[in-house]
Amino acid sequence: MFDFHGKFTDRMLLPEGAAGFHPISYASRLYVPPGPIGWRLQVKRAVDLVLALAALAVLGLPMLAIGLAIRLDSSGPALFRQRRIGQHGQAFDLWKFRTMRHDGGTDPVRQATRDDPRVTRFGAWLRRTSIDELPQFYNVLLGQMAVVGPRPHAPGTRAGGRLFEDVAAHYAERHRVKPGMTGLAQVRGWRGETETEQKLLNRLSSDLEYIETWSLRLDLSIALRTVPLVARTLNAY
Secondary structure (H helix, E strand, O other): OOOOOOOOOHHHOOOOOOOOOOOOOOOOOOOOOOOOOOHHHHHHHHHHHHHHHHHHHHHHHHHHHHHHHHHHHOOOOOEEEEEEEOHHHOEEEEEEEOOEOOOOOOOOOOOOOOOOOOEOHHHHHHHHHOHHHOOHHHHHHOOOOEEEOOOOOOOOOEEOOEEHHHHOOOHHHHHHOOOEEEOHHHHOOOOOOOOOHHHHHHHHHHHHHHHHHOOHHHHHHHHHHHHHHHHHOOOOO
């Protein structure tokens, strides 16, 4: 198990068949050790609440306008929800603005790809700007997410054709903390489609490093670094 004052090493990311590799199944009850504790977590939660309330107060009317534009652009609801894996392996409904066609005939787990035909015209802009993520401030209010943390993954998503939990040992370690709207992996450019196993390992490496070195200062740094990255729309499609 990780020591929050220890040092992260890539030895924790083991290929299948290596000594110590244990595939993870979300079909079974999985013990995931708790994340960092103490007064700093209470401060983190308080900051999350303040930021979420402030964001929803300021962005409430623009979000209503975005919802209306989505409805005018294509048939279907303005919001989309998808099951994601949260802290301690608990599933929750993550909210987004809908960016894909609502025809019931697409795989909701399959990751979006560049020039994905499922993405609507207005949805493509929402995805490039990450505005589709704004409804997740509601998940933050509910305590299901934090503003900063490892991005939540959907059960059954794959990297290089293999389930995430089958690619590397200790994959579930990333669930020791609440998932976030942004994270260390994202500000390092590890976002978007994981069409290769190495891309997942790069993302997982950053997620575990975040957990090992977590601090309120690190959260602030990641939040500030997210703004220019969103403006550049790196790997967002």
